[in-house]
Amino acid sequence: MPRTASLGVVGLGRMGRLYAEIVSRSVEGARLVAVFSRTRSRCEEVARELGARCVSSAEEMMRDPEVEGVIVATPSYTHAEMIELAADYGKHVLVEKPIDVDIDRAKRAVSRAERSGIKLLVGYMRRFHSSYRRAKELVDEGRIGIPYAYIGVSKDPEPPPPGWLRDPRLSGGLLLDLASHDFDLARWFLGREPIEVYARGGDFHGAGFGDADSAIATIAFEGGAFATVIASRRSPYGYDVRCEIHGTEGAVFVGSRHSYEVSIGGWGRVEYVGIEWFQKRFLEAYTEEVRHFARLVTGVEEKPLVSGRDALKALCVAAAARESMERGAAVRVAC
Incomplete structure (x- = not known):
């Protein structure tokens, strides 16, 4: 029987609260050892509720010999710093996406993690949802032929809550904080590297806070494949997350505004796949992500489903999209 992974949550x-609850209550093979928040009262409350220790700093958690892996849910602009700190103490890391808001910092953090030998998993959680995983299986099985196009929609009903998420300098803005989910998925489904991005956007709803609140990006991939991504901070008709993968022999459709059903269509047929997933949402994805991390920590699994290099590529696409939106011209993906 696999041993239990002893985990801590920073932030x-x-x-962070969601991750702490998942570790404590939903994942066999993981236990919550320690938590940290800059707000001491919150730290003590969560520790008391979930049976963990409240530590006084992130470094104290990293130094703790009982903690084997750390889940980082601090603000995005601190992620690279937390990864490097964990690497210094040999702690495996699950870091919330994005990997950071700065490409150079992210590159240094990924390199530091690789040199140290820790396992670095980045929280692009949609890859862990059963609907997306089933769609990936269908694509990899050749059910739609050769995939050549990805279309993704990510629209939130309301803008982020007040705080650092509303500051594009700290969160990375719409394209990094939200659209990068689709930048990651497009590369995953198509199995090719992005080479160029053209993006347009605007603050149509007054929810951009110095950034676009809605944008569209078209990405050119190696071999002629392409992707189109639509993202918005303000969707008047409600939460909307879905995607399509088109191939030479058919297409796979994931989700609608009301479900995460998967369907596959080609040459006059539409087959509905995975009915048992209709009522599930992304809580399942976060739970599976934490379960995967626990298995990485204990050595049951060796390869993170979303590596630091994967997350770095999503960051680079987002940076190119932001530059394209500012310049009004296509921009090459720089890394």
């Missing part, structure tokens, strides 16, 4: 905002 106890909306996402």
Whole structure:
């Protein structure tokens, strides 16, 4: 029987609290050892509720010999720093996406993690959802022929809550904080590297806070494949996350505004796949992500499903899209 992974959570905002609860209550093979928040009262409250220790700093958690792996849910602009700190102490890391808002910092963090030998998993959680994983299986099985196009929609009903997420300098803005989910998925499904991006956007709803609140990006990939991604901070008709992967022999459709159903169509047929997933949402994805991390920590699995290099590529596409939006011209993906 696999041993239990002893985990800590750094950052106890909306996402950190969710991760702490998942580790404590939903994943066999993982236990919550320690938590940290700059807000001491919140740290103590979560620790008391979930049976963990509240430590006084991120470094104290990294030094703790009982902690084997750390889940980083601090603000995006601190992620690279946290990865390097974990690497210094030999702790495996699950870091919330994006890997950072700065490409140079992210590159240094990925290199540092690789040199140290720790396992670095980045939280692009859609890859862990059963619907997306089933779609990936269908693509890899050749059910739609050779994939050549990805279309993704990511629209939130309301803008982020007040705080650092509303500052594009700290969060990376719409393209990095939200659209990069689709930048990651496009590369995953198509199995090719992005080479150029053209993006347009604007603050149509007044929800951009110095950034676009809605944007569209078209990405050119190696071998002539392409992707189109639409993202918005303000969707008047509600939460909308879905995608399509088109191939030479058919297409796979993931989700609608109301479900995460998967369907595959080609040459006059549409086959509905995975009915048992209709009512599930992304809580499942976060849970599977943490389960995967625990298995990485204990050595049951060796390869992160979303590596530091994968996340770095999504960051580079987002940076190129942002530059394209500012310049009004296509921009090469620089890394």
